[in-house]
Amino acid sequence: MPLYLALFFNTGFAIAQEKPNIIFFLADDQNITDYGCYGNDKVKTPGVDRLAKEGMIFYNAFTAQAICAPSRSQLFTGNYPLKNGCFMNHAKTKPTMKSVTTRLTALGYEVVLAGKSHVQPSSVYHWSKEWQPVKTxxxxxxxxPLDSIADYLKNAEKPFCMFITSKYPHGKYFDVPAKSADNYTFFPYDNKQKDNQDYLKKLAGYYRNIExxxxxxxxxxxxxxxxxxxxTLFIYSADHGxxxxxxxxDRGLNVPxxxxxxxxxxxxTKSDALVHYTDVLPTFIDIAGGKAPKELDGKSFLKILKGSKKEIHQYVYGVRTSQNILAASVSPSRMIRSKKYKYIRNFNSVEVVDQNLGDNEAVNAFIKMGALKFKNLPFEELYDIEKDPFEQVNLAKDPKYSKTKDQLAKAMFEWMKNQGDILDDTEGNMPLIHPGKRFRLDQQSKYIDIPDSLVNTLKKEDYLTLDYL
Structure with missing residues (x-):
């Protein structure tokens, strides 16, 4: 049987082939709780709801980082942000990484990006075709770019993997009037905002962007x-909440x-299997007839798509890096999560900030500022996700859960070591990461307010410099 046969229709050509076409539609900045198919009847999501009725919906899918570039880098490389290098927003993937463009091209696919990119360098992400978003x-x-997508689908002559990357519902939002709080769904983390007119107006714009x-x-x-x-395999997701x-x-990392x-x-059909963005590329390689290399962090979930109930992960992991963003600060966190429990360590909590200080007073000042910015953040957090899905009750200091906490912490540090993490459990290890030309800790900006005495006090040698950035 030939690889594919072209079948003529009045509308163009459809490709009947042994290797499936793959389309991944990625939304931008949308909570998993803001979909009809995930239980929110106040928001209009007919497209995603239709997909859920026609396919499989996952409830335990995760990204490792709740921010654009690091989240996307996992999809494209099959590796967590720490290993692939893009663990800060606006940062590059390590040039030694092989991405989906290399992996699937070798298996006979064209690999296309239609929409928002936010990943670099081009030597890692060399798309067969790429179309930018279109001003509307x-x-x-x-x-x-709907016209380019349509033209490609009509005329495709070989199997393809297309990432369609929307700029919605990410702000800027539609300027629409706020409605009463009864028109929106609230959760434990924003329940107090029901009488906040500015928040209600923002929700109105956000809901309209979702539409x-x-x-x-x-x-x-x-x-x-x-x-x-x-x-044709079609996946819908959003890069983070x-x-x-x-x-x-979870409101940031648990993705639709x-x-x-x-x-x-x-x-x-429905699945509560624990899956991760790093699993997407190994799954695509599996579907395309290849074998995922061992250096990938993810695992194929193809068998789950075909009905298997067997889990592929005991744990998934998460990363927070508050440096190299608009409101930059020194406040890193790491997370490990099973289906039942989640453990978080906030490495620069005020509880432990003194042990992070060294001999450099300028560096110390920014470490202290990072801790004080999130002064209510505890050093350790532990949640029973099954009983407490919105992570409201911290069990980290409850002696009944000490064994669970210790097991999770041990597994998390083993993972961090395997990832080549810049953090560890060593006292005084709180690196400042060189941001390049933007988002410097010692520069005043709209988003960063620092004392005049600290402006321009950090020297190049005060930073941990990553040679690939």
Whole structure:
């Protein structure tokens, strides 16, 4: 049987082939709790809800970092941010990494990016084709390049993997009037905002942006149904939650993940398997007929898509790096999570900040500022996720959970060592990371307010310099 046969339709060409086409639609900054199919009946998400009815919805899918570039780097490399190098926003992936563009091209695929990129360098991410977002009249954000996508789907002559990366619902939001609090869904972390008119107006714009993203998704799904056959794997996700952005709480790291593949996945199925963004590339390699190399952190979840109930992970992990962002600070965290428990260590908590100080007074000043910025953040956090899904009750100091906490901490530090983490359990190890030309800790900005006496006090030798940045 030949690799593919072109079948003519009035609308163009559809490709019937042994290797499936793969499409990954990635939204930007949307909470898992803000979808109809995930239980929120106050928000309009017909496109994603349709996919959930026609495919499989995952409830325990995670990214390791609740911020744009590090989250995307995992999808594209199959490695956690610490290992692939992009563990700060606006940072580069290590040039030694091989991404999806190399892995799937070697297996006969074209690998296409349609929309927002936010990853670099081009030597790692060398797309077969790439189309930028398109400015759209009267909209707060640029659209995905729908015309280019349609033209490609009509005329594709070989199997492809296409990442469609939306700029929605990320702000800037639509300027729409606030409605009463009854029109929105609130959770333990924002329940106190019900009477805050500024917050309600922001929610109104955010919900409207979600609707706009679903309009774009509907266009894409209609194209797929029109031009492609049932051997097309379609995944929808969002890179991280907006309410947990920059954190390692589930509201930032637990991502929506919905998969449709008519040829292989039963409609309206559900999975509580623990899966991770690093698993996406190994799964794509598996689907394409290859074998994922051992240096990848992720594992294929192809068998789960086909109905297996066997878990592929005991734990997933999370990273918080507050340096190299607009409101930069020295306040790193690491997280380990099973399906039942989550352990977090906040390495520069005020509880332990004194042990992070050294001989350099300028460096010490910024370490102290980082700790004070999050003065209510404890050194350790432990949550029973099954009983406390919104992470409200910290069990870290409860002696009944000391064994669980110690087991998770040990496993987390083993993972950190394997990742080549810049942090460890050594007293005084609290590195400042050189940010390049932007987001310097010792520069005044709209987002960073520091005493005049600390401006320009950090020298190059005060930073940990990563040679690939």
């Amino acid at each position: 009249e009267g909209k707060p954000r640029a659209y995905i 706009e993203d679903n309009i774009q998704l509907d266009h894409v799904l209609n194209m797929v149904d029109q031009y492609l056959g049932d051997n 907006v309410n947990g952005k920059y954190t390692v709480y 993940f919905v998969v449709r593949w008519p040829k292989e996945i039963k409609a309206n």
